[in-house]
Amino acid sequence: MENIEIAGVLTDVADLLELQGANPFRIRAYRNAAQTVEEHGTPLRKLVDGGADLTDLPGIGKDMAQHIGELVKSGRLTLLSRLAEEIPLSLIELTRLPGLGAKRTRRLWTELGVETIAELESAAKESRIEALAGFGKKTQDKILVAIDRYRHRQGRMKLGDADQHVQPLVEYMRGHETVREIEVAGSYRRRKDTVGDIDLLVVAVEPGAVTEHFVAYPDVRKVQSSGATRSSVILSSGLQVDLRIVRPESYGAALVYFTGSKEHNVKLRTRAVRRGLRISEYGVFRGGEEPDDNDDPWVGEFVTGSNEAEVYGVVELDWIPPELRENRGEIEAAERHVLPPLLVLGDIRGDLQMHSAWSDGKETIETMLEACAARGYEYFAITDHSKALAMTGGLDTAKLREQWVEMAEVADRHSEIRLLRGMEVDILVDGRLDLEDEMLAELDIVLVSVHSRFDLDPAEQTERILKAIQHPQVNVLAHPTGRQINRRDPMQFDLDAVLQCAKDNGVAVEINAHPDRLDLNDVHVIQAREHGCSFVISTDAHRVSDLDLMRYGVEQARRGWLEKQHVWNALPYEILTRLLEKGL
């Protein structure tokens, strides 16, 4: 059982407890434990098998350790089975609908017998929901809209897609004369690989006018709510955008608050409370009564709030880059002034995976060269597919030799950038490589990757990849898990074993920067770093414009705490080529 599955079970328990009306702090304990499990680098089953004490992990106490142990050993959890006898598991899905929480869902179940989305839809269409006390016609209508939207757009939007919708909106909002500051907060600012909703934060002198301007944005399909400080709309893409308008003195505090993550904020506030301070989206306050539901949030002495660094400063922390705000140790590092100097886009000296028209790319080698040179790169690699990928026009030995002739000619015409002769060689189903050894030896850089049989039994898949990366000519394991966000799940295999093997054999692991892949992801990057791996960040470009996707890879690297020295293509050409020769 993988960590993500264990976390899923603990989350199910939390949801069922919530439907039961259990102690909210007990519920939170299960959610906290789920987060710890999901983000833990190595599989917990290994820790359990090794007899490690799980209660050393944050948020894992005696009970949680026992639950995890049971899950690892039997794949089942008695507690969950017992809860599921009392409350249908299918209700969990209902609570995912916006507007339906645990309490309303429970009432729909007990009073109307609703257990599934389909039954909920029938109940709404038959006007049985508006007849319940405390529910009304509007609530019933909202439920129908929510069901429709749920079916239309499952899951989260890819970060790259979100950028397409968000950038024009930001430009539009910036165009309003009363907007002083504007920033997109939330997981978008943290550069998470997918985003749920968009949180737009604005400082403006006339909130009313800005709100009107916002809801009048041409791409708005539906206005969900609209108030003095907060409005929410759905764009035609289905993306929800929440606008928050704050005063200048609160801008930094609001940025912290709405950038999150939730777990990061909780820790930050707890830290403030210990110092007799209260951090809200309005600022940092000292003293004063805790504001109740309808109280003025401005009670107490206003300490600071206009900029982020000061908010962190009053709780004795260095400013933390948004990409790190996931409660993965960044607060502790900020306290000790040891936050890493994260990689930046400007550190990148070359791009080590791209395709040309020789296989499935759209451009000539020379066009790609000129585009790379225009981006100021010191070097780049052409890495077309090998012959197993027939549909991409993968190159066989004869074609590859022909390509080398053209590469040499192009390189002769250009001294401004170094061209590395590379290939993305397919890992065949038995772990052999799709190119002869003598050809591999003549390449400057050899990438290997899986493009077939993603469904292999995990043990076989692991063996296949291990065999491939132990080949002495291999330099980079490209898109290691094979995932395509919202389209194809990562392959099942022992990533830990592969990472260790890569490290031992001088093979770098790729962060594929394409926003459809982002593979390795942030959590895997942290995991790979713990194994001591080196990294390559590549765009996998198939056309010139794809070269600009590099920033997405750098963002995920930052989320994985990477610095310049961890990344091969942030190193000078001379050092890179030495690493590629693997000391042979």
Place this chain on the structure above:
DNA sequence: GCCGTTTTCGGCCCGACTGTTTTCAGTCG
């Protein structure tokens, strides 16, 4: 259910908006 450089008991982050409400519950982020 977890946790402790104030604590092994008593805390656990905070506020806005909506809808159905005569004073507030539920939900969300």
